[in-house]
Amino acid sequence: MSLLRSDLRLAWELTRGSDRGEWWRLTLTAAGAALATGFALAAVTLASLRGNTDVSVAAGLLDEPGTRSGVIVGLLLLLVPVLGFLGQCARIGAVHRDRRLAGLRLAGATPWQVRRIAALETGLACLLGSAVATVFSVLLLLRLWDRPNVLAWAGIALVAVAVPVLGAVTGALALRRVVASPLGWVRRVGPRGGRGPGLLFLAGILVVAGMALLTVATTSTAAADRPGGGPPLTMMGAVLAVGAGAVWLSGATARATGRILAVRARSAATLIAAERLRDDPWSAARTHAAVLLVTVVGTGFLGIRQVLGDVVRTEEHLAASESYYTTGLDLTGAAIVIAFAITLSGLAVGTAESLATRRRGLTAQAAAGVPRTVLGRALLLETALPLAPAVLLAGLGGMTIGTWYAALSGRPVPWATALVPLAVYAACLLAAATSLPLLRRTLRPGELRYA
Amino acid sequence: MSRPVPLLSASGLTKAHGRTPALRGASIELHAGEILAVTGASGSGKSTLLHCLAGIVRPDEGSVTYDGRRLEDLPEKRLSELRRTEFGVVFQFGQLIPELTALDNVALPLLLAGTDRARARARAAEWLERFGVRGQEESRPGEMSGGQAQRAALARALVTGPKVVFADEPTGALDSLSGEQVMTALVHTARESGAAVVLITHDAQVAAYADREVQLRDGAVAPLGVTA
Numbered sequence: 320m321s322l323l324r325s326d327l328r329l330a331w332e333l334t335r336g337s338d339r340g341e342w343w344r345l346t347l348t349a350a351g352a353a354l355a356t357g358f359a360l361a362a363v364t365l366a367s368l369r370g371n372t373d374v375s376v377a378a379g380l381l382d383e384p385g386t387r388s389g390v391i392v393g394l395l396l397l398l399v400p401v402l403g404f405l406g407q408c409a410r411i412g413a414v415h416r417d418r419r420l421a422g423l424r425l426a427g428a429t430p431w432q433v434r435r436i437a438a439l440e441t442g443l444a445c446l447l448g449s450a451v452a453t454v455f456s457v458l459l460l461l462r463l464w465d466r467p468n469v470l471a472w473a474g475i476a477l478v479a480v481a482v483p484v485l486g487a488v489t490g491a492l493a494l495r496r497v498v499a500s501p502l503g504w505v506r507r508v509g510p511r512g513g514r515g516p517g518l519l520f521l522a523g524i525l526v527v528a529g530m531a532l533l534t535v536a537t538t539s540t541a542a543a544d545r546p547g548g549g550p551p552l553t554m555m556g557a558v559l560a561v562g563a564g565a566v567w568l569s570g571a572t573a574r575a576t577g578r579i580l581a582v583r584a585r586s587a588a589t590l591i592a593a594e595r596l597r598d599d600p601w602s603a604a605r606t607h608a609a610v611l612l613v614t615v616v617g618t619g620f621l622g623i624r625q626v627l628g629d630v631v632r633t634e635e636h637l638a639a640s641e642s643y644y645t646t647g648l649d650l651t652g653a654a655i656v657i658a659f660a661i662t663l664s665g666l667a668v669g670t671a672e673s674l675a676t677r678r679r680g681l682t683a684q685a686a687a688g689v690p691r692t693v694l695g696r697a698l699l700l701e702t703a704l705p706l707a708p709a710v711l712l713a714g715l716g717g718m719t720i721g722t723w724y725a726a727l728s729g730r731p732v733p734w735a736t737a738l739v740p741l742a743v744y745a746a747c748l749l750a751a752a753t754s755l756p757l758l759r760r761t762l763r764p765g766e767l768r769y770a
Numbered sequence: 771m772s773r774p775v776p777l778l779s780a781s782g783l784t785k786a787h788g789r790t791p792a793l794r795g796a797s798i799e800l801h802a803g804e805i806l807a808v809t810g811a812s813g814s815g816k817s818t819l820l821h822c823l824a825g826i827v828r829p830d831e832g833s834v835t836y837d838g839r840r841l842e843d844l845p846e847k848r849l850s851e852l853r854r855t856e857f858g859v860v861f862q863f864g865q866l867i868p869e870l871t872a873l874d875n876v877a878l879p880l881l882l883a884g885t886d887r888a889r890a891r892a893r894a895a896e897w898l899e900r901f902g903v904r905g906q907e908e909s910r911p912g913e914m915s916g917g918q919a920q921r922a923a924l925a926r927a928l929v930t931g932p933k934v935v936f937a938d939e940p941t942g943a944l945d946s947l948s949g950e951q952v953m954t955a956l957v958h959t960a961r962e963s964g965a966a967v968v969l970i971t972h973d974a975q976v977a978a979y980a981d982r983e984v985q986l987r988d989g990a991v992a993p994l995g996v997t998a
Contacts, residue, residue: 587881590874591867598869598910683865686826687927688854689882690847764827765787767817767861767938 326432330439333419340675344411345444347668348486351405352448354661355398356482360456362394362530363474364467375463379643380650393654396558398527400658403609404665409441409489411672434491442487449482528559558616561716565611566604568712573600573607573705580704588693592700600705606669607706609662610747614713615720617655618739622721624648625733659743663750670702670754674761681758682766691762695755702751706744714740777802777966778823778934782832784989785818792818793829794989800934805960805967807980815989816970817938823968824857824936825849836934854879858927858935858965860956862942865923866911872898872922873907879930897925901955917948921955928959935960938970946975953979 334341365387368374374381381387420433428436457475460467577596584590631637631644674681681694714737721733776799785793792815800806800823810816821827823834825841834841837856841849853859866875876894881887898907901921903914911919920940927935937956941949957979960967969980977983985992 585881585887587878590878590881590887591870594867594869594871594874680865680867683859683861684867685850686821686824686853686861687859687865688850688852688857688879690850690854693882764821767821767826 323435326435327439330436330443333436334440340411341416344408345440347408347411348405348441348444349448349451351401351408352445352482352486353452354448355401355405356449356452356478357456358394358397358401359478359482360453360475362391363478364460364464364471365391365394367468367470367474379639380647386647390650393651395527395530397654397658397661399559399562400609400613400661400665402527403606404661404668405486405489407606407665407668407672411668411675438487438491441490442483445486446483449479453479528556558612561615562608562612565615565709565713566608569607569611569705569709570600570604572709572712573604576705576708586693587689588696588700591693591697592704595697595701596705602673604705606662606666607709609658609665610706610743611709611713613655613659613662614710614740614743615717617659617743618714618717618736619720620651620655620717621736621739622718622733623724624652625735626721626725626728626730629730630728659746663746666702666747667750667753670698670751671757673701674698674754674757678761678763679766682762682764685762686764686767691758694762695758698754698758699748699751703748706747710740710744710747714743774801776800778834778836778968780819780823780829780832780834783819783822783829783834784831785815785822785827785829787818792989793822793832795832796986796990797832798823798984798991800966800968802933802966803960803964804982805957805969805980807969807971807977807983808986809971809974809977809983810986810992812972814986816972816986818989819986820936820938820968820970824859825852826859854882855930856933858930858932860920860923860927860935860937860940862939863916863920863923866919866926868911871908871910872903872914872918875911875922876926876929879926883930894925894929897929898922900959901925902951915948916944917951920944920948920952924952924956924959928963928965931963932965935965935967936970937967939972940969941971941973941976949973949976 334345365381368381368384368387371383372381381390416437420437423433423436424430453475460471460475464471573596577593577598577600580589580593581597584593627644627648631641637644684694685691717739718736721736725732778800779798781797783793783796784791794815796815796819798806798808798819808816808819818827822829825834825836825844828842836852841852844852859865866872867878870878873891873894876897877887877890880890880893885893895907898904901924903918903921903925906914906918906922909918911922914922920943924940927937935956940956941952944952953976956967959965967980969976971977
């Protein structure tokens with residue numbers, strides 16, 4: 320116990336003495352943990368309902384097990400961009416943090432001590448976020464549901480504990496290379512071509528998929544007149560498959576764009592951006608994959624929404640009330656908007672982190688006379704170049720879904736959805752541009768003074 | 771007989787980092803083609819002086835004049851252009867872009883000046899050869915030795931034909947042999963091109979390469995022979 324206390328004190332002292340980046344990381348990690356807890360709590364609460372139930376919200380959408388499973392899967396899918404966001408947060412100040420912890424190892428700390436300190440730093444931030452989200456969620460739940468059942472309480476307790484524990488474990492695992500080689504980390508040369516999608520991120524996706532399978536299997540019962548758990552699970556599988564394809568597509572387009580432009584670049588900004596993409600295409604892919612996933616789902620959904628809305632307005636005999644369908648569409652739309660907002664936040668955090676990591680080098684460039692505008696353009700091009708072809712492809716994929724659904728329903732093709740990829744692209748550039756003021760602040764001559 | 775007009779001069783420079791004074795009325799002159807070593811103990815204000823002379827930071831008080839122009843009067847854009855075209859800057863390390871090859875790093879200032887990419891790369895290759903980094907053209911900074919990377923950085927600083935080269939502890943992170951190679955290359959090229967050099971160092975062996983040495987003590991130029 321005293322060992323844990325001393326590690327806790329050391330973790331606190333290290334955090335207290337850190338720069339603003341570390342505080343940003345902890346704050347954003349806590350915010351991400353709060354979002355993850357909120358979505359997971361909503362999912363487990365819905366999963367605790369059995370059979371047909373009269374739920375006072377969502378226009379009857381949550382009354383039947385089949386549609387309820389769809390909502391649960393939707394909530395669990397929202398965890399994917401949150402995981403991506405948390406992954407970006409973990410990278411804030413990663414280089415400095417890794418060096419600091421490697422320094423601890425050099426000073427005589429055991430691998431376990433270093434892991435415990437890292438786990439405590441991340442775990443406590445997740446605990447804070449989880450606690451806040453749990454309190455608010457429980458208060459909201461008690462307003463909607465007089466007496467939640469035992470299963471709901473058990474699920475709430477499980478999520479409230481699991482989020483910080485998973486955060487702590489992730490924090491410890493993220494340090495495996497530092498712990499293995501404390502000396503090697505100080506002078507590290509990254510491999511050309513970068514690393515692929517992180518194992519931790521993939522493990523997180525598998526956990527989400529497993530949870531979806533479990534909840535649908537235990538909550539949905541198929542019957543002759545209503546759908547079982549099949550459609551939501553098919554949707555989940557399709558979205559995750561598209562997501563995996565998006566990671567690959569994003570990495571491949573970033574690598575190809577970098578390779579093609581590096582040879583042909585005529586301006587300094589394009590050359591810097593292209594070589595950076597070629598050097599580590601996966602760095603961009605991690606963030607851009609979520610953008611592509613949202614583009615496919617968002618474009619496809621808007622097409623379906625347009626067609627289905629048309630059907631609901633014009634059909635005289637509907638199986639359920641009009642508000643049942645419109646509420647379902649609105650909830651799905653809201654979920655996509657939330658996912659997009661989280662993805663954009665991740666993109667902005669990722670761009671800012673990329674700047675912070677390279678601040679010494681960038682300051683040296685500025686000192687050698689490279690104009691700030693060139694550095695700013697290179698930063699924007701790193702987002703704009705690989706994203707353009709990838710968003711175009713994702714938009715085409717989404718439009719195909721909408722067109723297929725329109726043909727199925729005998730309705731006109733929803734051409735207006737072609738604007739979605741454009742809007743997504745513009746929003747991504749704006750998110751990346753939020754880092755430009757940081758570039759100005761980053762280029763401080765003080766950076767040239769220290770190693 | 772009239773004294774020659776200095777190419778670069780600073781008078782009464784003061785600069786504080788927060789509450790800590792770094793320069794307290796430092797004055798210095800640099801003539802065309804001269805190699806000037808600025809020495810002094812750690813914390814004496816050497817790097818801050820270099821940053822002020824190169825227009826990287828603006829002094830709190832005092833003035834820096836280059837070729838008849840007061841740097842304080844120039845906007846940031848013009849200062850950047852000056853550093854890109856008439857100055858060359860070399861630091862201890864970190865000035866090369868890690869994602870670019872040695873060749874592209876050296877070609878970068880030429881690209882920024884509007885030179886065609888192929889011509890820029892051809893000239894960069896000549897400079898890399900001149901600095902003995904031949905065969906490393908397609909290597910990235912992380913794949914080169916410290917000495918090779920520093921010589922590539924020197925090539926980058928000199929490729930535009932600057933009139934003044936600012937070198938802040940250019941051999942500080944190198945072993946003695948690599949340091950000697952870097953200094954020999956710097957001095958030889960500066961003599962050949964007629965560039966003046968401001969060399970910041972705490973190493974007496976490195977300072978010995980200079981034509982003249984000034985010593986900083988507590989942010990001001992001290993008469994030689996007075997130690998910190």
